[in-house]
Amino acid sequence: MKINNCIIIDDDEIDRLTVVSYAKRFPLLKIIGIFSKAEDALPLIEEGIVDILFLDIDMPNLNGLDFRKKAMNVAVCIYITAHPEHAVESFELDTLDFIVKPIKLERFSQTISRIEDYLELKEKAQLFETSIGGDVIYIKEGYQQAKIKLHEILYLEALKDYTKIVTQAKKHCVLTSLGNLLKDPNFNSFTRVHRSYAVQNKYISTKKTNEIVLHNGTSIPIGRSYRENLV
Template identity: 55%
Template sequence: MNPWKCIIVDDEDVDRLMVVSFVKRFPSIEIAGIYKSAAEALAALQKEKIDVLFLDIDMPGGSGLELRQKATQVPACVFITGHAEYAVESFELDTLDFIVKPLRFERFEKAMQRVLQFLEIKEKATLFELSFGGDLITIKEGNEQFKVKLSDILYLEALKDYTLLVTPQKKHCVWSNIGTLLKKEPFDSFVRVHKSFAVQKQFVVKTSAHEITLANQSQIPIGRSYKENLSAIL
C-alpha cells in the first residue's frame, strides 16, 4: 500500500518543524508539503491529492479554519493550535482531532492513531455491513463475520461516516455515522455525550464535569452541547 500523503501548515517555524519531526515517526504517512500560510497550502492542494491536513488556526493571511472550509475534499484533518477556544468551531468542519499547543508527542501519537484508523477504515469501507437480530448484531468486516451482543457494547465512537462499536474484547467498525445509528431502536440504551461518543448507560460508573468513566475504566469526554443528555444517565 502506498503511504498516505499529508501537508503541514503553521506560520511558527518551531511548531512547524516539531510537527514535521513527529509525522516522520510514522512510515505510513508521507509529507507532501510544508507551508507557512493557508494561501500557499491551498495552491498546493489544487495540484495534488492529499489525505491528511495538519493545520494551525491563527495565521496571517487566512486561518486554518478557512483553509479547511476550502479543502473539504481532504478526508482527514487535525488542528494544532494555541487557541483552545476554536475547538467547537473546528469540529463542525469534519475534524478528526484538535490538539492544543504546546505540542507533545504522546498527544500527537493519539491523534495519529485516530487518523490512521480512519484512513484504513475509509479504504475498506465497502467491506463493512451491519444487520440486526434481537440482541445480536451481525457485523461483516471483509471476509469475516462477527456476532456481537448489543448488551456487550460499552460505547460508540464516531469516525466521520463510520462508527466504532467498542466492546471489552474488540472494536468493530460499521459503515454508518453515529447520528444515524443512534436513531435505530436497538441503540435506545445509548446516550450521546459528545459529538464523537455515545455511551451505554449500564456501563457508566462515574461522571465528572468533563468526562465519564465506564466499567472497564475507559474515560469518555463530555461535550459542552451534550451536557443536558447526562440527565438520562444520572
C-alpha cells in the same frame, strides 16, 4: 497500510516545529510540505497529492477554516489550534479530529490512531453491511458475519462517516455516522458524551469534570456541550 502524504500549516514556529517532530515519529506519515502561510500550500492542494492536513485555524490572510474550504478534496483534516471555540465550525468542514494547543505527544498519538482507523475503514468500506435484530447487531466483515450483542458494547466512536463499535473483546466498524446509529431505538441505552463518543450507561464507573472512566479502565472525554447529558 500505505504511507500518506501530509502537510503542516501553522504560523507559530514553535507549534509548527513541534508538529513536525511528532509527525516524523510515525511511519504512516510522509511530510511533503511545511508552511507558515496557508496560501503557500494551495499549489500542493491543486496537485491532488495531499492525503492529510495538519492545520492551524487562527492565521493571517487565509485562515485554517477558509483554507479547508479550498481543500475539501483532502480526505483527512486535523485541526491543531489554541481556539477551542472553533470546534463546532471545524467539524462542519469534514474534520477528523480537533487538537487544542499546547500540543502533547500523547494527544497527537491518539489522533494518529484515529487516522489509522479511518483510513483502514475507508479501504474496506464496501465490505460493511449492518442489520439489527433484537439485542444483536450483525456486521458483515468480508466473507464473514460478526454477531455482536448490544448489551456487550462498551462505547461507540465516530470516525467521520463511520462508527467504531467497541466491546471488551474486539472492535468492529460500520459505515454509518454515530448520529444516525444513535437514532435507532436499539441504541437508546447509549449516552452521547462527546461529538466523537457515546457510551453505554451501565459501563460508566466514574464521572469526572472532563472525562468518564468505564469499568474496564477506558477513559472517554466529555465534550462541553454534552455534559448535561450525564446529569
